[in-house]
Amino acid sequence: MCEANAYFIAGDKEELILESVDKVLPQEDGLLLEDIFGHRKMVRARIKELSLVEHKIYLEKIDER
Amino acid sequence: MCEANAYFIAGDKEELILESVDKVLPQEDGLLLEDIFGHRKMVRARIKELSLVEHKIYLEKIDER
Numbered sequence: 001m002c003e004a005n006a007y008f009i010a011g012d013k014e015e016l017i018l019e020s021v022d023k024v025l026p027q028e029d030g031l032l033l034e035d036i037f038g039h040r041k042m043v044r045a046r047i048k049e050l051s052l053v054e055h056k057i058y059l060e061k062i063d064e065r
Numbered sequence: 066m067c068e069a070n071a072y073f074i075a076g077d078k079e080e081l082i083l084e085s086v087d088k089v090l091p092q093e094d095g096l097l098l099e100d101i102f103g104h105r106k107m108v109r110a111r112i113k114e115l116s117l118v119e120h121k122i123y124l125e126k127i128d129e130r
Binding site (some may be wrong): 002014019023026048049050051055 | 066088112115121123
C-alpha cells in the first residue's frame with residue numbers, strides 16, 4: 001500500500017498529524033486528509049512538500065487570521 | 066516503490082504529465098515535480114487531489130495572467 005504519513009513541519013521539527021493517508025483534498029481554508037480507513041481530518045495547512053518514496057507529506061500551518 | 070503519476074484534470078479528462086513522481090514542491094507560480102530518476106518538470110498548476118493508494122496526483126492548471 002502506498003499511503004503516506006502527514007507531518008506538520010516547522011524549522012527542523014516534524015509533528016505527526018495523521019498516519020496512512022490515502023487522500024488529500026485541498027479546500028478553501030486548508031486540507032482535508034483521509035486515511036486508508038476512511039477517517040478524515042481537516043487541517044489549516046498547505047502542502048510544503050510531498051516525498052512519496054519516503055511515504056511523507058509535509059505540511060505547513062496556515063496562520064490564523 | 067510508492068511513486069505516483071501526475072495528471073492534469075479538467076472535467077472528466079485526465080492528461081498524463083509525468084510518471085513515477087517522487088517529490089512535489091509547491092513554488093510561488095506552480096509546482097516542481099521530480100520523478101524517481103531525478104528528472105524535474107515545472108508546471109503552472111496546483112494540486113487538486115492526491116489519491117496515493119491509486120498512485121495518482123491530480124493537478125489543475127493555473128490560468129495564465
